[in-house]
Amino acid sequence: MAITSANQLELLQTAEAVAREKMIDPGLVVEAMEESLARAAKSRYGSEMDIHVSIDRKTGKATFTRVRTVVEDEELENYQAEMTVDQAKQYMENPQVGDVYSEEVPPVELGRIAAQSAKQVILQKVREAERDKQYNEFKDRVGTIVNGLVKREEYGNVIVDVGAGEAVLRRNEKIGREAYRPGDRVRAFVKDVRREQRGPQIFLSRTAPEFMSELFKMEVPEIYEGIIQIKAVARDPGSRAKIAVVSYDGSIDPVGACVGMRGSRVQAVVNELQGEKIDIIPWNEDTPTFLVNALQPAEVSKVVLDEEAGKIEVVVPEEQLSLAIGRRGQNVRLASQLTALDIDIMTEEEESKRRQAEFEERTKLFVNTLDLDEFFAQLLVSEGFTNLEEVAYVDLDELLVIDGVDEGTAEELQARARDFLEAQNRAALENARSMGVEESLIEFDGLTPQMVEALANDGVKTLEDFATCADWELAGGWTTVDGQRVKDDGVLEQFDVSLEEAQTMIMTARIMLGWVDPAELEADEDEVEEAEE
Structure with a gap:
């Protein structure tokens, strides 16, 4: 040619x-x-x-x-x-x-x-x-719902014609045992779009929590308009789900708006999700209140929140325990996902036993270390004293409020507590030095002798070792693995060292060693503050 x-x-x-x-x-x-x-x-x-x-x-x-x-x-x-x-x-x-x-x-x-x-x-x-x-068309549609026609099924994965191309609904992204035949219509959430060698790959999902959010946005005009906001969603696809909503208009009930007249709005979502039962929960800024709502329909007697650990204890009446936990732990698991907290549920009787055990343990501590009789030790515990440091360094007036304690007795109590703590400190330092801990670490501001001993037992024996630690290695923390929160134990966690305190100590050590320039650090902090403003 x-x-x-x-x-x-x-x-x-x-x-x-x-x-x-x-x-x-x-x-x-x-x-x-x-x-x-x-x-x-x-x-x-x-x-x-x-x-x-x-x-x-x-x-x-x-x-x-x-x-x-x-x-x-x-x-x-x-x-x-x-x-x-x-x-x-x-x-x-x-x-x-x-x-x-x-x-x-x-x-x-x-x-x-x-x-x-x-x-x-x-x-x-x-x-x-x-x-x-195709890629440019769908990359901006991630996070939205698309309708398509089923073309075929390959090894459990459904290939869906979405107009400008083909998308994949993987086996683990289908609800329960959903089965599709060629020509069936399917509605799904665009979870991801990737540019690959064989062309753009569009991945759909019907199990993603965002799919439920988008369905409610389609059915509830108040959500679409921003009057009602979905704050959190937790799903056990095909079985049960919890969705937390809040209204920014005092005249509109967020739960009622999502339910609709005679349940019409929520029923439309339930039908799309193959009969998945949906609990619509009012969101609250107060975490314990929100958790009480999230555990519905169970009734809660008491909530104890540990914000630093991201953990919460819930006390329920004996007859409410199975309802709070739910079948195979479903209710408490969904509530945990919704609040992003670890939830421990116990009955009133179990909590009473635990509190009694803590009372006896603290009583025994004061009996053994301060040479007190059991009754006097129980008085200290009843007044809220939990450890020797509180007794040794509290204002004298706080000891004088205890029945039968005069000024002389209070001073004697503090002297015994301080003597015991000083003996502990000496023993801890001797043990640390015998393990080869350098004086630069022993003298580091913020570390007690017991902390130095704990660090030595973990192989941290120099200021350089300490400076290379991560904050979570010292203070502990939580890691999410396969959707489950896993506890990371910290070397100094037993001494109630927070992540912020650990960060400050580590940065101070790095400055002392010349690894970090304080001027650059201040400049970086100023930039962060300006960006936040």
């Missing part, structure tokens, strides 16, 4: 036809043709030549151009595509390194092999354009 006046317009007609069929820009098809013709020309004139092809968008005329670049003498490698400054003088005036000289060459005639190669290039370019179009 020769590119002559007889078929110049045919090139443009072909490009337009392909573009219409594939719904892509005709210019992309023309560019693909230009590249394919350039490749064919290189096979004719030589692969080392730099041949460019330009097709006129109006007439379809293809112009073949040989391009040569001016380079330094010592950099000349490809004689067909490059030339020196001296060589360029016969073609150009005052040539400079980097200049480009172009000259038109005769069009090539495409043989069968060259024509086939050109066709492959064009098809490849068209496929890439299709993929880019």
Whole structure:
């Protein structure tokens, strides 16, 4: 095939036809043709030549151009595509390194092999354009709901036609034992869109909590308009779910609005989710109050919150225990997901036993360390004293409020507590030094002798060792693994060291060692504050 006046317009007609069929820009098809013709020309004139092809968008005329670049003498490698400054003088005036000289060459005639190669290039370019179009269309639809038709099922994964391409509804993203046949309509949440070698991959989900949120947004106008906000969603797909909502208009009940007249709104969502039971819960800023709501329909007697540990204890009457936990722990598990807290549920009787055990343990501590009789030790515990430090360093007036304690008795109690603590400190320091702990760590501000001993037992014996620690390694923390919160024990956690305190101590050690410049640290903090403002 020769590119002559007889078929110049045919090139443009072909490009337009392909573009219409594939719904892509005709210019992309023309560019693909230009590249394919350039490749064919290189096979004719030589692969080392730099041949460019330009097709006129109006007439379809293809112009073949040989391009040569001016380079330094010592950099000349490809004689067909490059030339020196001296060589360029016969073609150009005052040539400079980097200049480009172009000259038109005769069009090539495409043989069968060259024509086939050109066709492959064009098809490849068209496929890439299709993929880019599909990716660009769906990358902005992540987080929305799409409707599609089931095309086929492969190994439990459903292939869905979503209009501009195919999407995958994986087996683990289907609700329960959902089964689909070709031609069935399916509604799903666009969870992710990835650009891969074989083209953009669109992943759908019907089990994602966001799917339920989007369904409620479609059914409840107040949510769509922003009057009601969904604060949290927890799902056991196909079985049960909890959704927390809050209203920013005092005249609108968020729960009632989501339920709808005679349950019409929530029922529409339930039907889409294969009968999944949905508890609609009023959200509250106060975490214990929110948790009490989240554990509905169970009644709660008392809530004890440990914000630092992200843990909460719930006390319920004996007859409410099974209801609070739910079948196979479903109710408490969903409430935990909804509040992002670890929840321990116990009965009133279990809590009473635990409190009694704590009372006896503290009583025994004071009996053994302060040489007190059991009755006097119980008085201390009843007044809220939990450890020796509180007794040793509390204001004397707080001891004098205890029945039968005068000033002399109070001073004697504090003296015994301080003597015991000092003996403990001496023993801890001796043990730490015997394990090779350096004085720089022993004298570090903020570390007690018991802390130094605990660090030594964990292999931290120098200030450098301490400075390389992470805050959670000292204070402990929580990690989410496979949707479950897992406890990370901290070396100094037993001494009630918070994450903030651990961060401060570690940064102080790094400054002392010269690893961190305080001026740079202050500058970074200023930038963060400005960004927050």
